[in-house]
Amino acid sequence: MLAAMSTAPLRPSPQATAAPRDRGDACPGSLRLHAADDGALARVRLPGGVLTVRQAEALATAARDLGDGDLHLTSRGNVQLRGLADGCGAALAALLGAAGLLPSPGHERVRNVVASPLSGLDGRGAGDVRPWLSALDAALCASEAARGLSGRFLFALDDGRGDVAGLDADVTVRAAADGRALLGLGTPDPVLSVASADAPRAALLAAEAFLHRVRESGTKAWRVTELPLAPDALADEVRRRLTAEGADHEPWHGGAAPVDHEPWHGGPAPEGIAGGPPPGVIGSALSVHIPLGRLSGLQWRELTQVAAAAGPGELRLTPWRGAVVPALGLSGTDAAAALARLAAVGLVTGPGSPWLRVGACVGRPGCAKSRADVRADAASALAAAGRSGLPLYWSGCERRCGHPRGDRVDVVAAPGGGYDLSAVRGGHRTPGASIADPAHLATALAAFFPA
Template sequence: MPKDRSQPDACPGALQVHQAADGALARVRLPGGVLTPPQLQTLADAARRLGNGQLELTSRGNIQLRAVKDPNAFAEQIASAGLLPSATHERVRNILASPLSGRIGGVADIRNLVTQLDSAVQSDHALADLPGRTLFTLDDGRGDISGLHGDFGLHAHSETEHSLVLAGHRTSHRVHEDDAISLLLDAAHAFLAVRDQHWRLAEVPDGIARTIDHLGLGAEFAGAIDLSPDAGPAIGWLEQRDGTVALGGGLQFGLLDARLAEFLAAIEKPVVVTPWRSVLIFDLDEGAAEQVVRVLAPMGLIFDENSPWLDVTACTGSPGCEKSLADVRSDAITAVEQEKLPIEGRQHWAGCDRSCGRPRGDVADVIATGDGYRVNPTVR
């Protein structure tokens, strides 16, 4: 069924908040999911002082706060930490990148491309008109990000050569890294020219072909890119190529308590929020990594790759969402603790058929009906 896009895009940001049943919801864009320790401390302070005490990790590697008491004070606080570099472009700074790039695996190190793309988007006045749901993707060749079906992306083939990806489809056009950012911006401009009222390139009739034509590339495109079998959260102890250690930690429903966030910030190492609602802590020596696990595991950071919580996601549900037919998170917690999950494997619990927050890939739906739950094992 076609999506109704007759209303303006109301995707929340740090300045344009969404009024939910539990109060204002503000979302902070984190290009590449990157957070410095001081920025994470600032977010923890904001969650404790202005929100409900939790940071919610999103499927785009961003962070949002619920029940924000004073949105203006929140915006001022994150701006002081460099998390609001552009008031005009803050909602369109949606950039997903391979979280382990440059440290573990991958064909290319795309970390500099993240910084360059973010800066270029902010410097382009016209791109402030992109919908807030627009998504740029940068895949270092391992296949973890291109399969998440962004609007405009790059997929590395070598250290310096990338394929252009449009609406999750790899095209035949390859570009050198020196020209890659300009090409992505040109693709975003092409989308603005053809999008009408659509919010995503995939929604535009013949959108990929029209974008290619607008760019004058004469390129061809194949089928949609599937997620790599290895795509997903990297959990536990990870050896970096420089001999240091990275730790991957999962979170129940992607919720990062302010106190846990403060402990993460106190480690004073780079942190990346992943599209799988997990966090990565980089550049640790072995002794420090062992201490982090001992301290943070009891606080709720999941280092066990076999934890059932890594398979269970959920929307906000009641009482935070007025459309929800159940308190899905409480129900899912009970099901996990009593080992009574309705289906094995990855599953998303939702308070209504909208299934907000549902991850991509092979995921079963557990939908509240008002009289229990309907389980739909069909994947999409």
């Protein structure tokens, strides 16, 4: 039975206010491995989620020879390698370096950039952000100051459709219809308009200005929203730096940035966990969703081989645990055959799949804090997703790591076993049922969302 309880507003995110830090940034990378319960973990930064086929093959080799064999996608379009053996760090670094995945060892944890994955492929958006992506990554790796950024600091390059602009980036650059770029700091709302050619430089200057303000304030802020500053103070610092470098810029007074068409949020399920591009053929691209963000060696190999045959030989991993394959070299018949090939190995290639409405943290055995194997339980209760008026997110504990933004049902492993359910709507949480067995999830959800 559902408990009759009043709704309560969610507590503000720890990234929304100044946060004192009593330790250094321990965010894992390719060279700084994290000790997890299932072995060491490496997080490989892939700016914009972009990989060549050769780089994808190198990651598959690393997962097979050094880790658990699978590739785990993150909410920033990066790849995690799990189950790594002790002492494999040197071998991993050599493998990744040879594939061009470590352009600067001193910057490898700060290359956190999300970008509109369909940019330049579907005729939407106000401009192609790929040139910005290459230029920003090169500028980051050339900046000595940028080495001081936290592994959690995030850049977002939005082509104007508004998809990655809502991912809580520290620096957001959005293409505008007038050919310029709009710069946001800590929020997607712009504070400056800059010439498109100066957009990557403006993004880097904003990050360097943030670091300067961190030093001046004596804080240990990792994110822009943690700085104890007046709202316009960081923008003023960025303006001064742009002026000093002769960059074309002007204040933005237009309110919220315009969106070129409405962004996608998971195809036919507009509030789906998946978000991002819906699966299928979109313009000159193939789009797939990866259930729970985990790819087996076989699935990764099929995806890589499709990318190799599609023309540019490129993969774009999305922040919504999906993948986009630029398919400029495929006919309509070939594209359909490629999607069928990917569907045969368990990837989601069309609308209607319940996997588009289900997400989960890593759970057991990878996380010591998790109380349950949430991925296995989410898979066993997959059919129940259709009974929910909201997408479902499974968590092994109350931290709810990796949970999506927006409305959802949280399914959280309880201390004594089973799961506690709560619904998040409009920033308010409604506590609901407790279930002892995931097999009873459908009944509990029916009480949340009566017919």
